[in-house]
Amino acid sequence: MSRVIGIDLGTTNSCVAVLENGQPTVIPNAGGYKTTPSMFAITPDGKRLVGHLAKRQAITNSKHTIFASKRLIGRRFDAPEVQRSIDLCPYDIVRGPNDDPRIEIGGKAFTCPEIGATILREMKRVAEEYLGEPVQEAVITVPAYFNDTQRQSTKDAGKIAGLDVLRIVNEPTAAAIAYGFNKQSEERIAVFDLGGGTFDISILEMSDGVIEVLATAGDTFLGGEDFDRRIVQYLLDQFQQQESIDLRGDAMALQRLKDAAEKAKCDLSGREQVEVNLPFIASDPDGPRHLSIQLDRQTLESLVSEVVNATLKTAEQCVRDSGLEAGDVEQVILVGGQTRMPLVQQAVADFFGKRAHKGVNPDEVVAVGAAIQAESLTSEEDSVLLLDVTPLSLGIATFGGHFAQLIERNTTVPVRKGHIFTTTRENQSAVKIRVLQGESDVAAENDLLGEFVLTGIRPANKGEPEIDVSFDIDANGIVSVSARDLATGKEQSITVNATGTLSDEEIQQIIEDQELYEVALKEGVE
Ligand code: AMP
Numbered sequence: 001m002s003r004v005i006g007i008d009l010g011t012t013n014s015c016v017a018v019l020e021n022g023q024p025t026v027i028p029n030a031g032g033y034k035t036t037p038s039m040f041a042i043t044p045d046g047k048r049l050v051g052h053l054a055k056r057q058a059i060t061n062s063k064h065t066i067f068a069s070k071r072l073i074g075r076r077f078d079a080p081e082v083q084r085s086i087d088l089c090p091y092d093i094v095r096g097p098n099d100d101p102r103i104e105i106g107g108k109a110f111t112c113p114e115i116g117a118t119i120l121r122e123m124k125r126v127a128e129e130y131l132g133e134p135v136q137e138a139v140i141t142v143p144a145y146f147n148d149t150q151r152q153s154t155k156d157a158g159k160i161a162g163l164d165v166l167r168i169v170n171e172p173t174a175a176a177i178a179y180g181f182n183k184q185s186e187e188r189i190a191v192f193d194l195g196g197g198t199f200d201i202s203i204l205e206m207s208d209g210v211i212e213v214l215a216t217a218g219d220t221f222l223g224g225e226d227f228d229r230r231i232v233q234y235l236l237d238q239f240q241q242q243e244s245i246d247l248r249g250d251a252m253a254l255q256r257l258k259d260a261a262e263k264a265k266c267d268l269s270g271r272e273q274v275e276v277n278l279p280f281i282a283s284d285p286d287g288p289r290h291l292s293i294q295l296d297r298q299t300l301e302s303l304v305s306e307v308v309n310a311t312l313k314t315a316e317q318c319v320r321d322s323g324l325e326a327g328d329v330e331q332v333i334l335v336g337g338q339t340r341m342p343l344v345q346q347a348v349a350d351f352f353g354k355r356a357h358k359g360v361n362p363d364e365v366v367a368v369g370a371a372i373q374a375e376s377l378t379s380e381e382d383s384v385l386l387l388d389v390t391p392l393s394l395g396i397a398t399f400g401g402h403f404a405q406l407i408e409r410n411t412t413v414p415v416r417k418g419h420i421f422t423t424t425r426e427n428q429s430a431v432k433i434r435v436l437q438g439e440s441d442v443a444a445e446n447d448l449l450g451e452f453v454l455t456g457i458r459p460a461n462k463g464e465p466e467i468d469v470s471f472d473i474d475a476n477g478i479v480s481v482s483a484r485d486l487a488t489g490k491e492q493s494i495t496v497n498a499t500g501t502l503s504d505e506e507i508q509q510i511i512e513d514q515e516l517y518e519v520a521l522k523e524g525v526e
Contacts, residue, residue, distance in 0.1 A: 004137045004166065004378050005127045006370025008174070009119060009154065011070040011223060012196025012337065014038050015364055016123040017371035018131065024178065024368040027130045035363050036126065040118045041065040042106035050122040062090040062255040064105045066115055068225060071197045072101045073112040073157070074150030074501070081221045088229065090251045098502070113502060114510055116157030124161060137164045139374040141366050143198040144170035145218030145391045147437050148449050148479045152501045155476070160510050166377050168476035171195075172202035173213055173388050174369030175335045179360060180206045180384070181372055188214075190319075190329045192348050192356070193366075194311060195336035197223040201315050203322040203329065212387040215321035215410045217314045222307065224262075224338040230303045231261035231295070235276060238293050245282050245289060253281050257291075268297045269340045301343045308347050315351055321410050332356040335365055387412050390473050397434040397443035399424075406471050409439065413477060418470045420486075427459040433469060435481060454483050456490075 005027075008015045013035040017026045026034045031052055039054035042064050049057065058065040068089070075082050077095040085101075086093045094109055096102040102109040120140070127135050140163075142154050151168050158165035169177075172191035179189065186207040193200040200218035204211055235257055240246050247253040260276050267274045278291040319326050332348060334356045339345065349355045376383030390413050395405040406417050421431060431454050438446025457465050466486040473479050484491050502510070 002134060002136050003127075003131055004139070004371075004374040005124070005135055006139045006141070006174070006367050006372070006374045007120060007123045008141050008171065008367035008370060009070065009116060009123075009157075010035075010038055010195055010366075011068050011198060011225070012038060013363065014119050014123055015367035016127050017364070017367040018127060019371050019375040024181070024371050026364045026367060027127050029126045030129070036119075036122060037067070038070065038119045039065060039067045040069075040115055046106065048118070050118050059252060059255045059259065062251050064091065066091055066103055066105065066110075068197050069103065069112055069115040071221060071225075072103075073116055074147065074153035075101060077101045084221075090255060100501075111502060111506075111510070113153050113156040113160055113507075116154060117160035117510075120157055120161035120163060124163060135163075137166050137374070137378065139167045139169055139370045139377065140165055141169050141171045141174045141370050142477075143193075143195075143218060143220055144172050144200040144202055144216040145198070145220050146477070147392055147447050148477070149447065149501055150220070151477050155478070156502050156507055159507055160514070162511075166374060168478070169370055169373050169386075170200070170202065170213075170216065170388055170391075170477070171198075171366045172200050172216065172335065173204070173211070173386065174367075174373065175333055175360070175365045176202070176204045176206065176211055176213075177369035177372050177384060177386070178365045179331075179333050179357070179369075180211055181368075184208075187330050188324065188328055189331040189333060190315075190352060191333045191335055192311075192315065192339065193218075193335035194338040194344060195223050196338070197221070197225050199223055199311050199314065199336075201311075201318045203318055203324060209383075210385045210387065212412075213389045214323065215318050216389055216391050217318035217321065218391065219310070219314060222310060223336070224265075226307050227265055227304045227338065227341075228258060228261045230307070231265055231300065232257050234295075234299075234303055235261060235291070235293055239281070239291050243282070243289050245284065247282060250282070253278075256281065264295050265300065265341070268295065268300050269342060272297050297342075304343070308343055311344075312347060312351055315348075326352050329354075333360055333365070335360075335362050337363055386475075388475070388477070389413060390415070390477055392437045392447075393439055394435070394437050394449075394471055394473065394479060396469075397436055401443045403436055403438070403441055403443045403446055407473065411473075413473045414475050416470055416472045418468045421454075421467045421469055423457065423460070423462050423465055426462050428462065428465075429457050429459065430455040431457070431467070433481075435471070435479070437479070449479060452481070457485065458487065 015035045036051040037055040041049045041054035082101045092104040172193045175191045199222045202216040203214045273296040276293045280288045281291040282289040389410045393405045393409045394407040398404045434451040435449045436446040469483045
């Protein structure tokens with residue numbers, strides 16, 4: 001039987017793990033690194049690069065190097081997060097035919113699942129090289145706070161990469177699985193996961209091989225990149241003050257600043273002060289200009305305190321939803337590279353009244369949990385029972401633009417809930433149902449997952465027909481809808497046309513295009 005892998009598809013870095021002789025192993029890439037940058041690039045001569053190779057040439061090829069595409073996946077082009085990315089990213093983000101954001105490089109507009117697939121394919125390749133055999137099946141993790149479209153799009157990315165996605169698992173849950181591996185203790189734990197682009201917090205209860213998520217909360221657009229951006233703004237302001245030169249319009253300078261800001265931030269986790277040095281960052285008639293700015297930990301902390309406070313607000317909501325008090329949590333696990341920052345560690349310790357557990361590697365623990373889950377889904381033996389929750393409420397739009405919740409957030413999945421619909425007009429033969437996910441009472445403020453028209457309702461007085469519409473959330477957190485006319489027992493087959501996701505035909509087309517590209521590469525056409 002071929003091996004199953006666990007992949008943590010991160011905003012900044014990705015990681016792959018496998019179980020070997022019952023022990024989780026993080027697989028290093030060819031360069032010996034256990035994480036691979038989630039970056040994809042096309043060079044001026046048409047070569048496609050992924051991971052470290054893409055990162056290494058980002059400064060000189062910033063317009064054609066894609067990073068942080070996870071921030072765009074499964075969103076609509078008009079979403080505020082996408083509009084913010086358009087302002088911030090050096091690459092071009094354009095509107096796709098499904099109203100989805102696409103990234104234009106090398107004369108082609110790539111869908112976000114396609115970009116995700118390039119990273120997943122690389123992780124698959126890393127695993128295959130290490131294991132010496134082909135790998136077909138994987139568990140892929142997503143932020144707990146991803147909505148249905150984001151999950152569906154990640155699954156599509158897996159399919160495009162040639163993977164059979166056994167399960168989509170929430171990142172903090174995967175971290176808890178890794179923490180609880182081979183432990184018998186009963187514990188309530190909090191997983192605080194602050195990565196490059198997303199923030200999640202989950203409160204879980206573990207006992208006797210059962211891992212139950214009590215509540216989860218998060219923000220899919222908050223992470224280390226927000227820290228970096230604040231540092232970049234600071235450096236831009238300082239440089240402008242010193243040299244009267246505004247670097248904001250210079251794509252190459254901005255990319256260099258972004259890299260330097262991230263490096264300074266990471267260095268300041270271990271030191272009190274650093275110097276940011278960028279020679280030849282600009283030039284004017286008087287000659288070249290060099291950037292040299294001192295940054296100390298205190299200044300950094302004041303620049304990012306707002307972001308750290310935002311994570312604590314979300315943590316408060318999660319604790320409230322779990323029905324516990326912060327002090328009831330016995331173990332705190334930190335996940336994601338950004339939790340290496342002392343200010344973040346201190347804020348979390350103050351919030352829970354205890355310091356975090358030291359035994360897990362925040363960069364690798366999610367992939368390890370995914371690998372354990374992958375193995376347990378394919379092995380015969382008794383394994384962990386995982387009870388996860390849906391992060392967002394699910395419901396429909398009702399008359400007057402209201403949102404009627406059918407499944408509340410933090411409900412254990414899988415779950416199926418029905419609702420009886422009827423007609424409002426005499427002899428009405430069809431009803432339109434808009435499926436929404438989110439927490440606002442106002443329908444328009446939630447994410448529209450899709451809409452469908454239920455037809456063939458038998459002629460009757462208004463209010464008489466009884467149509468049972470069932471909403472399902474599966475173990476991956478993916479939603480589907482079915483409907484039944486109670487009078488006739490006839491089941492209507494309904495597809496929710498998810499907005500922004502790819503159709504099966506589009507996915508097939510992408511896979512075929514890719515195969516052509518690979519053949520072209522092998523034959524040396526490109
Ligand atoms: P992840 O998505 O988990 O790979 O986290 C990546 C984020 O963690 C990036 O924003 C990194 O800049 C940040 N990060 C990594 N190491 C450190 C560190 N030592 N101190 C502060 N931030 C870090």
